[in-house]
């Protein structure tokens with residue numbers, strides 16, 4: 001009511017939509033454009049430097065040159081190689097990521113919610129976690145062959161642990177008071193989990209998801225490098241095997257592109273789901 | 282039936298441990314709240330007022346004695362009561378609308394009725410136009426009003442309130458008093474109301490319980506026989522009001538200075 005009263009008193013000096021304010025959302029947009037422009041300029045500068053240095057300061061054999069790399073990418077694009085291999089690698093990474101996230105999230109919830117389970121199984125999980133996951137690749141090759149499945153599973157295992165640990169601590173750290181208050185309102189456990197624990201744990205879960213992205217690609221690419229005739233990891237090995245530096249750089253750039261797109265999607269999802277944390281100052 | 286109290290504390294003691302060091306928050310507390318009664322508890326800071334409500338809500342167990350709700354000892358979370366906690370405890374990720382209608386959703390109230398009730402409580406608490414805001418985007422007082430609406434909207438049979446109006450300015454406070462009295466007159470909900478504001482306690486309550494400094498126990502009880510309906514804006518000018526105020530203040534003032542962080 002005080003807010004309405006203030007509105008009446010201030011009828012004369014009411015804020016209109018066409019008024020301009022310093023902190024209005026447009027200025028955020030302006031800043032974004034500037035930010036992107038600076039990034040583009042910087043990238044262009046690095047590419048120019050690279051192009052100039054190649055053959056002058058450093059022998060071309062070692063670092064190739066941007067125009068050659070671009071030519072290679074165009075060549076792969078027209079031969080259809082680029083999209084095929086990118087699609088395979090991205091497919092492996094995304095499938096593994098989703099499976100690992102789902103499994104890690106569910107197990108993390110169980111551990112966080114049932115303290116007893118966590119107390120009993122904690123040392124076992126830590127023991128498995130301390131193993132470098134890529135070391136499992138040879139075993140997975142024996143079990144699952146050298147196809148798509150093996151890379152998906154390797155990726156899923158890596159992502160599982162990252163998401164698991166973050167979900168676990170997120171669930172465990174949920175405010176006791178908030179849970180109690182919602183319980184008091186009559187909520188049953190599923191409602192408490194959905195309305196209180198999940199949103200509260202989401203911050204920590206997203207930390208897990210963000211660090212998982214590069215690891216998801218490690219799983220897929222390492223899998224491809226060890227055993228495959230497809231995927232960007234294979235392109236990488238093949239180019240390097242032929243001492244084709246331009247091809248190697250082109251494959252690396254492709255990986256960066258996949259990773260960036262992946263990251264950006266996670267960031268968007270996070271910005272949306274955690275929008276309640278965005279507080280204006 | 283009407284003689285059995287809704288809520289009773291029977292010789293209740295509550296102890297917290299800091300390491301092995303016991304902190305006795307309540308000791309030998311005896312009090313009862315009857316059906317439809319508006320009881321206010323006042324007492325110095327740190328004397329165990331919030332602790333008392335937590336016990337009634339079943340959020341923490343008593344060390345000795347019993348807390349009894351409608352004849353049954355409170356052993357687990359007491360969903361019969363609505364609890365407006367001292368900290369607003371709104372869900373930070375839920376909009377004002379979602380926070381307020383949560384109790385109705387849990388009770389499977391149809392969407393149309395939810396919307397209608399939401400509307401009237403937004404009106405009542407002056408939060409109209411802020412339905413889609415998140416708690417972090419509200420002022421302290423608005424958050425308090427939101428948490429008030431969230432509990433009152435689903436009409437629990439008894440409401441526990443822990444200094445619900447302490448963050449509001451004097452004027453808004455009186456408006457809220459008026460509205461609370463109106464709602465209470467309509468629904469005759471049983472209310473246990475914690476405050477450190479004597480004027481507020483006298484304005485609202487049928488009966489006032491004064492707690493001693495920690496460890497808290499009942500030091501004084503007083504019936505407030507001011508006629509109802511009461512008008513919070515004029516009540517304070519009545520001579521009866523002053524008499525009650527003086528009496529309570531006499532009981533409270535020595536302990537106030539013993540209270541923690543007054």
Ligand SMILES: Nc1ncnc2c1ncn2[C@@H]1O[C@H](COP(=O)(O)OP(=O)(O)OP(=O)(O)O)[C@@H](O)[C@H]1O
Nearest residue numbers: 297298304306325326327328329330331332333495
């Ligand atoms: N969870 C807890 N752990 C340990 N000690 C606690 C806990 N909760 C309360 N206490 C102690 O119990 C005593 C009573 O606390 P309580 O919160 O009930 O006071 P209060 O009367 O509500 O005070 P205020 O008016 O300042 O809100 C205090 O001394 C406090 O330190």
Ligand SMILES: [Mg+2]
Nearest residue numbers: 330331367443
């Ligand atoms: Mg308190």
